[in-house]
Amino acid sequence: MIEALEKVLQEALARLSSLVMTYLPGALAALVIMLAALLLALLARWMLGRIFKGIGVDRFLRQSGIASVLTRSGQPRTSRVIAAAAYWAILVAGALTALSVFDTQLTTRMTDALVRVFPKLILAAVILVCGLWLAQLLGRSVLVWAFNENLPWPRRLSLAVRVIITLAAVATAADQLDFGRQVFLAAFILLVGGAALAGGLAVGLGSRDAVRRYLETKAPEDQPREERSLWDHL
Amino acid sequence: MASHPLPEPARQAAREIHRADIVLGIPSYNNARTIAHVVRAAQAGLGRYFPQYKSVIVNSDGGSQDGTREAVLSCRVEDAHLLLLASPLLPVHRLSFPYHGIPGKGSAFRLIFQIAQALEAKACAVVDSDLRSINPEWIDLLVRPTLHAGYDFVAPYYHRHKYDGTITNSIVYPLTRALYGLRVRQPIGGDFGVSARLLSRYLERQDWETDVARYGIDIWMSTIAVAEGFRVCQSFLGAKLHHAKDPGADLSAMLHQVVGSVFTLLEEYEPVWRTRTGSAPVDLFGFRYDVGLDPIPVNVERMLAAFRRGCEDLREVWALALQPATLAAVRDLGGPASRSPRAFRLEDELWTWIVFDLACAHRRRPLERGLLLRSLTPLYLGRVASFVLEVEDCFAEQVEERIERLCLCFEKLKPRLVAQWRGAEESRPARAGRPSSVAAQVGEITTLEVQP
Numbered sequence: 001m002i003e004a005l006e007k008v009l010q011e012a013l014a015r016l017s018s019l020v021m022t023y024l025p026g027a028l029a030a031l032v033i034m035l036a037a038l039l040l041a042l043l044a045r046w047m048l049g050r051i052f053k054g055i056g057v058d059r060f061l062r063q064s065g066i067a068s069v070l071t072r073s074g075q076p077r078t079s080r081v082i083a084a085a086a087y088w089a090i091l092v093a094g095a096l097t098a099l100s101v102f103d104t105q106l107t108t109r110m111t112d113a114l115v116r117v118f119p120k121l122i123l124a125a126v127i128l129v130c131g132l133w134l135a136q137l138l139g140r141s142v143l144v145w146a147f148n149e150n151l152p153w154p155r156r157l158s159l160a161v162r163v164i165i166t167l168a169a170v171a172t173a174a175d176q177l178d179f180g181r182q183v184f185l186a187a188f189i190l191l192v193g194g195a196a197l198a199g200g201l202a203v204g205l206g207s208r209d210a211v212r213r214y215l216e217t218k219a220p221e222d223q224p225r226e227e228r229s230l231w232d233h234l
Numbered sequence: 235m236a237s238h239p240l241p242e243p244a245r246q247a248a249r250e251i252h253r254a255d256i257v258l259g260i261p262s263y264n265n266a267r268t269i270a271h272v273v274r275a276a277q278a279g280l281g282r283y284f285p286q287y288k289s290v291i292v293n294s295d296g297g298s299q300d301g302t303r304e305a306v307l308s309c310r311v312e313d314a315h316l317l318l319l320a321s322p323l324l325p326v327h328r329l330s331f332p333y334h335g336i337p338g339k340g341s342a343f344r345l346i347f348q349i350a351q352a353l354e355a356k357a358c359a360v361v362d363s364d365l366r367s368i369n370p371e372w373i374d375l376l377v378r379p380t381l382h383a384g385y386d387f388v389a390p391y392y393h394r395h396k397y398d399g400t401i402t403n404s405i406v407y408p409l410t411r412a413l414y415g416l417r418v419r420q421p422i423g424g425d426f427g428v429s430a431r432l433l434s435r436y437l438e439r440q441d442w443e444t445d446v447a448r449y450g451i452d453i454w455m456s457t458i459a460v461a462e463g464f465r466v467c468q469s470f471l472g473a474k475l476h477h478a479k480d481p482g483a484d485l486s487a488m489l490h491q492v493v494g495s496v497f498t499l500l501e502e503y504e505p506v507w508r509t510r511t512g513s514a515p516v517d518l519f520g521f522r523y524d525v526g527l528d529p530i531p532v533n534v535e536r537m538l539a540a541f542r543r544g545c546e547d548l549r550e551v552w553a554l555a556l557q558p559a560t561l562a563a564v565r566d567l568g569g570p571a572s573r574s575p576r577a578f579r580l581e582d583e584l585w586t587w588i589v590f591d592l593a594c595a596h597r598r599r600p601l602e603r604g605l606l607l608r609s610l611t612p613l614y615l616g617r618v619a620s621f622v623l624e625v626e627d628c629f630a631e632q633v634e635e636r637i638e639r640l641c642l643c644f645e646k647l648k649p650r651l652v653a654q655w656r657g658a659e660e661s662r663p664a665r666a667g668r669p670s671s672v673a674a675q676v677g678e679i680t681t682l683e684v685q686p
Contacts, residue, residue, distance in 0.1 A: 140551060140601065144608045147547050148486040154547045 023102070030098035037094020045087040052079035117177070124173035131169020135162040160195060167191060238442065240348045244331050248352040251327055255287035256280065256377055257355040259346030260306070261339050262363035263296035268476075269363045270309035273328070276361065277311050279373025280326050284381075292349050293330035293363075294342035302363075303330040338448030343455075347433050357381045359388075359427045367475035368425075375469035375520050376427035385467045387459035388427030389418045391518055392474035396625055396633040397530040400618045401492055403637050406453055409496060409589060412644035413507040414460045417515050419468065422452035422492060432464050441498075449488050450495030457496070461503040470520030473527055489614055490607040497596040497607075508652055512645060524630075537619035538575055542568045544612025551609045555595035557654075560587045564613070580620040582643040588613055589644075590651040597655065 052058075057078050096114055099107040139162035146154035171184035240248070258276050262269055273291060280289040293306040307330055333345040343360060350358040359376040361368060379385040402422055410421050428436070435458065446454045459466050500507070544552075545568025552561055563584050595606055625633045 137602070140605055143547065144551060144605050147544065148608055148611055 026101045026103075030101045033098040033101065034094055037090055037097070041087045041090035041094070044090055045083040048086050049079050049083040052082055057082075120176050120178075124176040127173045127176060128169050131166055131172070135165035135169070138162075138165060164192060164195065238335060238344070240352055241331065241334060241345075244329070244345065244349055245352065247329050247331075248349055251290060251353060253288065254290045254327070254350075254353040255356050256284055256289040256381070257346065257350035257353060257358045258289065258291045258373065258377075259343065259350070259358065259360040260291065260293045260363050261296075261342030261346070261360065262293055262298060262302045262306075263337075263342075264298045264300045264302060265363040266298065266300040266302045266305045268366065269293070269302055270305045272361060272363055272365050272368055273306050273309050274311050275365075275368045275370055276373055277326050277328075279370035281311070282370050283374035284377065287381075290327040290329060290349075290353060290355075292346050293328075294333045294345040295330060296337050296342060297332055303332075306330045336443060336447035338451075340442065340445075340447040340449075340451035340454070343451050344437075344442055344447075347428075347437055350433055351430075351437060354430070355433075356430055357427065358430075358433055360425065362424045362476060364476045365425075365474070367473045369472075372425065372471050375471060376425060379467050379469065379519055380427050380429040383467075384465060385427075385517075386429040386432040386464035387456070387466045388519075389456060389466065389468045389516070390420050390423035390425045390474075391468040391470045391520070392420060392423065393472065393525050393527060393630070394474055395527040395530045396628065396630065397532050397622060398474075398527075400621065401489060401614075404585070404614065404617050404621060404640070405493060405589060406496060407637070408586075408641045408644040409593075410453070410457060410460070411513050411641050412648050413500065413510070414457070414503075415507075415510040415513045416460050416466060417513050417641075418456055418460060418466060421456035423474070424452055425471065426452075426455060427469070428455070429464075432459060435462065435464075444498070445491040445494045449491040453492055453495050454499065457499045457503070461499070461506045467517040467519060470518060470522050472523070473525040475528055486608050486611045489611055490604065493592075493610060494596075494603065494607050497593050500593055501597055504655070508655075511648070513641070532618075532622050534619045534622050535575060537615040537622075538578055540612045541580075541616030541619065544609075544616075545569070548609050548612065551601065551605060552613075554600040555606050555609070556588065556591045560584070560591050564588070567616070576623065578616075578620055578623060580617045582640050583647070585617050585640070586643050586647045587650075588617075590647065590654065593651065594654045 092114075096111050100111050139158045142161045143154050143158035146157045151157065167184075167188050171188045174180050174184045239245075258280065260269065260272055260276065273293070276291050280287075280291070291306075293303060295303050295306075307328060329349070331345060331349075333341050335341045335344070346360060347358065357377050357380040359373065361372065361376070376388050376390075379388045399420070402420060406422050407419060411417050436455065439458075441454075444450065458464075545565055549561075549565070552564065556564065567578075567580060567584075592606065592610060595601075596603060621636075625636055628636065
């Protein structure tokens with residue numbers, strides 16, 4: 001009985017030691033890779049932060065007006081964002097390398113999938129950032145233009161422009177990632193179609209009175225002088 | 235200059251005339267109804283006051299469709315004997331050319347200056363084509379200081395209705411006076427005299443394709459003259475009565491071009507204005523007299539409505555440009571607590587802050603410059619409404635005193651602009667740090683020292 005127990009234990013220990021002997025070097029190698037990646041990521045974050053600060057990227061973005069459309073405050077933190085992006089990219093690359101050390105089917109599949117999806121992720125992120133940039137820029141332009149043209153609800157118009165452009169960017173980014181393509185596309189079409197219909201109805205119904213008033217009143221030359229006084233100011 | 239040479243017809247005409255002592259320019263665009271009077275006054279002025287000089291009248295036209303150019307070339311000075319002309323009288327040449335490039339007053343001026351330079355003119359003057367109050371004496375007052383007294387730039391000095399010239403009175407005059415230290419009362423008057431030396435300086439600059447090509451030209455000319463140390467004087471021209479501007483014109487665009495030019499030049503001439511304090515009077519020629527002026531009706535309610543709408547709608551844009559304390563004060567003013575129209579006041583200190591904040595934001599570019607400047611319109615209308623309400627029962631002298639108070643406020647708070655200009659980010663207070671009152675902040679700010 002005891003002999004049988006000893007035999008089982010020996011076999012279990014042998015299997016365990018075999019497992020340890022099989023995976024320990026790999027695990028140690030993965031640990032070393034992760035540590036190296038962490039050190040490299042920290043170094044890259046520090047260096048990029050210094051470099052971008054040194055060449056005045058934030059100042060350039062602020063002075064070129066790009067910052068104001070990327071951030072609501074107009075005070076960009078580009079150096080910090082780029083440094084953080086590099087930090088996480090190196091850590092993820094390190095993790096993938098560490099996983100590939102084990103050379104199992106699962107880790108290989110994970111690495112392959114991530115490597116395949118990475119360019120798409122980058123492209124989707126670029127599309128999203130450009131879309132947000134455009135949404136801010138056009139949203140603010142529409143706000144100021146609508147205000148100066150005395151149009152009703154300038155803020156709502158501006159918001160509508162922002163939502164439509166952002167949604168278009170999200171739909172395009174999702175399309176790149178093959179993620180919920182039909183859902184986003186359908187939502188975008190519904191929103192734009194609805195907005196166009198609402199706009200058409202509003203203009204059509206609202207302009208009835210305007211057209212009637214225009215026809216009832218005389219030509220612009222006969223407007224009272226005070227209507228012109230605002231222009232006559234230089 | 236080389237990128238924009240004198241057009242061939244103008245070059246040909248200059249070759250034929252060869253040389254001229256005086257060039258008088260009249261920019262125009264669809265001014266057939268008024269330009270003949272201006273040309274006649276110019277011709278009579280040149281004949282009466284400068285008979286011994288060879289003179290040329292140049293009309294620079296923006297493609298008028300109403301026969302403006304024909305009116306210039308065909309009008310005659312009637313009853314010449316009434317002008318008591320001296321003899322011998324040299325003929326006054328008249329030229330009319332369409333200008334090329336960006337449509338606008340500045341492009342028209344450029345062609346006039348180019349022709350004046352090609353003719354080696356000793357003096358050049360420009361007058362608006364829609365003037366109703368111009369008379370021959372204007373030509374003498376604009377040309378003589380440059381021709382005989384060694385001045386380089388002659389700015390106009392008019393009597394204007396108290397509600398006229400509000401961009402001048404509320405922004406351009408106080409700001410340029412506080413910055414450059416000279417009291418040029420009408421820096422964007424539109425009628426100027428320029429020496430050959432200053433004219434060459436204008437033409438060698440490379441910024442003609444900016445807002446300078448449009449309404450920014452007047453302040454651009456005045457600022458260069460003042461900031462670069464040219465000899466500047468003013469001539470009293472009486473009343474400025476002119477034809478109503480195109481009602482299709484866009485107030486926002488006009489304001490944007492003038493103020494944009496002021497702010498852009500602010501960057502270029504920073505070393506000049508940073509160290510200047512106070513202001514000095516400028517020589518004034520001409521016999522001053524009181525004149526009757528056309529009344530200008532204004533709609534205060536509409537201006538106030540635009541201001542309040544701006545406070546609600548443009549908050550997001552203003553938050554990027556104005557300091558938090560300024561923004562808070564503006565919002566309080568536009569809020570429901572201050573709904574009594576007659577009591578509305580946008581005080582001098584707050585207005586000065588707004589202008590200084592916008593000038594710094596224009597440099598810092600927290601948002602696109604065009605947007606920044608266009609968002610100024612409701613603030614400007616608020617200030618004009620406040621001014622109108624304040625001076626509605628005042629006479630001309632009292633109004634002038636009121637404008638003088640505003641100018642002194644700009645001069646007093648200039649150290650804030652200097653401090654904020656360089657350390658825009660560092661000096662930006664935290665959003666939570668809203669002051670209890672506007673006056674309290676003025677006290678704080680005026681204690682700042684001017685940076686050397």
